[in-house]
Amino acid sequence: MILFPAIDLKEGQCVRLIEGRMDSATVYSHDPGSTARAWQEQGAEFIHVVDLDGAFAGQPRNRRSIAQIVQSVTVPVQVGGGIRDLATIEDLLGLGVNRVILGSAAILRPKLVAEAVEKYGQRILVGIDAKDGLVAIQGWGETVEKTALELALEVKEWGITTIVFTDIRRDGKLIGPNLAATGELAKASGLQVIASGGVSSLDDIRALKELEDSGVVGAIMGKALYSGAVRLPEALAIARGEG
Numbered sequence: 272m273i274l275f276p277a278i279d280l281k282e283g284q285c286v287r288l289i290e291g292r293m294d295s296a297t298v299y300s301h302d303p304g305s306t307a308r309a310w311q312e313q314g315a316e317f318i319h320v321v322d323l324d325g326a327f328a329g330q331p332r333n334r335r336s337i338a339q340i341v342q343s344v345t346v347p348v349q350v351g352g353g354i355r356d357l358a359t360i361e362d363l364l365g366l367g368v369n370r371v372i373l374g375s376a377a378i379l380r381p382k383l384v385a386e387a388v389e390k391y392g393q394r395i396l397v398g399i400d401a402k403d404g405l406v407a408i409q410g411w412g413e414t415v416e417k418t419a420l421e422l423a424l425e426v427k428e429w430g431i432t433t434i435v436f437t438d439i440r441r442d443g444k445l446i447g448p449n450l451a452a453t454g455e456l457a458k459a460s461g462l463q464v465i466a467s468g469g470v471s472s473l474d475d476i477r478a479l480k481e482l483e484d485s486g487v488v489g490a491i492m493g494k495a496l497y498s499g500a501v502r503l504p505e506a507l508a509i510a511r512g513e514g
């Protein structure tokens with residue numbers, strides 16, 4: 272299982288939010304490139320970046336910080352937030368981003384997902400963010416009448432193989448991931464699932480690791496790392512099966 276340290280960008284700074292609310296932001300760093308390098312130095316194999324302003328605006332807003340991150344590390348970087356057209360996907364991949372995550376576009380512009388997968392294959396992921404079971408979009412301010420599983424089955428039809436599943440109610444709250452929903456989504460969809468939201472302890476990583484057979488291939492960790500609740504090298508060891 273791959274463990275992804277998360278860098279959430281707001282106005283060029285690394286922040287963490289609670290349940291995705293911008294007014295809950297805590298700033299952890301003013302230098303996203305250094306933060307990314309620090310995670311790499313501690314052993315990170317892949318870095319997860321979210322352009323929060325982008326997710327709200329519907330187009331990237333932290334392109335310069337994303338470029339800085341990519342230039343500061345040698346490990347691959349995946350980016351989501353505000354990616355809603357092919358030109359933006361191409362721009363980010365051109366910057367050196369390894370994989371892009373499409374969230375709202377899967378609801379608002381489904382044809383884009385199929386088109387992007389056809390062109391870029393497994394470099395395209397879909398992020399499915401669920402609030403009380405229903406898919407949320409546009410910075411999570413809006414929910415649609417579709418369950419996470421319904422959307423997962425649709426994106427599978429469009430050629431997607433890996434999704435990032437976030438339980439919004441847990442995000443930034445250090446209360447543990449939604450293991451049942453994550454495992455069930457992976458099993459029922461047959462997709463590879465990266466779990467996000469609430470991951471807060473080494474035990475959470477152990478529990479997600481046990482869902483590997485169901486298709487859980489990764490876990491995203493944000494606040495637990497920034498708050499010091501979890502040390503990245505220890506979390507990585509468990510994710511690799513050495514812990």
Ligand code: AMZ
Nearest residue numbers: 291326351352353354373374375398410
């Ligand atoms: O915290 C939030 N309010 C938030 C967030 N972290 N809103 C969106 N996102 C993330 C999703 C996904 O990775 O988890 O942004 C991406 C989706 O953005 P978009 O613009 O494609 O819907």
